[in-house]
Amino acid sequence: MTETRHIAIVCPGGPITHDLAAKTANVAAARFGDAVELHFHDQCFAHAGHFAGIDAARSAAFLEVANDPKVDAVWFGRGGYGACRLDESLFAKLNEHARAKTYFGYSDNGFLLARLYRKKIGNLVHGPIPTDLNREGGEEAIARALSWLAPGDSAGVEPTATTGNPCVAFNITVLAHLAGTNWMPDLTGHIVMLEDVGEYLYATDRAMFSIMGDKSMHSAAGIMLGRLSEVPENDRPFGSSDEELVKYWCARAGVPYLGRADIGHDAQNKIVPFGVTRAA
Numbered sequence: 485m486t487e488t489r490h491i492a493i494v495c496p497g498g499p500i501t502h503d504l505a506a507k508t509a510n511v512a513a514a515r516f517g518d519a520v521e522l523h524f525h526d527q528c529f530a531h532a533g534h535f536a537g538i539d540a541a542r543s544a545a546f547l548e549v550a551n552d553p554k555v556d557a558v559w560f561g562r563g564g565y566g567a568c569r570l571d572e573s574l575f576a577k578l579n580e581h582a583r584a585k586t587y588f589g590y591s592d593n594g595f596l597l598a599r600l601y602r603k604k605i606g607n608l609v610h611g612p613i614p615t616d617l618n619r620e621g622g623e624e625a626i627a628r629a630l631s632w633l634a635p636g637d638s639a640g641v642e643p644t645a646t647t648g649n650p651c652v653a654f655n656i657t658v659l660a661h662l663a664g665t666n667w668m669p670d671l672t673g674h675i676v677m678l679e680d681v682g683e684y685l686y687a688t689d690r691a692m693f694s695i696m697g698d699k700s701m702h703s704a705a706g707i708m709l710g711r712l713s714e715v716p717e718n719d720r721p722f723g724s725s726d727e728e729l730v731k732y733w734c735a736r737a738g739v740p741y742l743g744r745a746d747i748g749h750d751a752q753n754k755i756v757p758f759g760v761t762r763a764a
Contacts (some may be wrong), residue, residue: 489634490521491557492549493614494530497566497592499536499684500530500614505561508614511626520634525549535566543571546596550582550606557633563591568661570596578605588633591749594658595667601758602669609676610653610747611640611755616680621751632755642746642754645761649705653677653747653756656712660691663698675742677756678730679710681730681749685722689713689729696737706740711748725759742751743750 493505496563505524512520521531531535537545547557574761586607587600597608612625619625628640638646647650652671655663656678662668678695680688695701712726724732727744734741746754 488518488521489556489658490554491525491559491630491633492523492525492552492555493528493559493561494525494545494549495536496546496562496570496596497536498534498562498564499531500528500561504614504617505529507617508626511617511623512630515627516630516634520630522559523549523555524561534564536561538572539566539569542566542569543574545639546570547574547577550585550587551577551579553581555581555585557586558589559629559633560587560589560593560596560613562613563589565591565592567592567595567614568667575599575603575605577665582606590653590747590753591655592658593617594654595662595756598654598659598662598669600668602667607643608758611756611760612751612753616751616753619710619751625751625753628755638761640755641761642677642756644677644708644742645756648760649754650758650760651675652758653679653710653745655749656680656688656691656695657683660694663694663701668700669700671700673705674707675708676701677708677710677747677755679745679748680712682714682716682749683712684716684718685724685726685729688726689722689733690757692730692733696733696739701739702737704739706742707734708742708745710745711750713749719735
């Protein structure tokens, strides 16, 4: 008999709808049956301006599911903005159950993944989230995430992340804002995969200045570039491609550029477990 994996969903930033939750649960039931049980916290549906509830409510929901011994994994319901506003004190309140869990998401949730990785709490994973169900091919993205969260299937993992090299993955804008803060993890020896969405190339260039200025990045094993999607057109051509831009900052910082990564703000976004992962 297959043991059921209990996965709690919270929204550190913006809310999701009851309709999206129901559709995500239907995908889980159709693809995985009793192997997965999703638990959408009521906080996911709260509204406080931009956010899924006030900062204190979002912080309390995260702490509740993280510390719950009945929950195997915490899955972030959407990206957006707000994860960096969670209560600073909650990280000291995470218990032994929180330290054994998997935390899974991407985009703005990179703030939480980074802070947890810095504190060596849990198993951190960059990968698809329920709101990806709204994208073309979104059902496969959800299935990819749940295949990792439930049976532990590595088929959807970004290939470089299975080579035995320590890896992480972040949204470029998020990592730029993490640089130099006490939420930034030590990325010494890591392959750092980067992606972004909806940013002008000049803004990405500025963000890479901040990222490559962080001291731990100088000791990274290298940078890989995922997809930069929905890039707006500048008032005049920027003058280089996204890859040329990243190569420039890698060369300037003396960090190897290692090529393209199969990650991005899209339904093809592959899974990147933080640290060392080997192919099954």
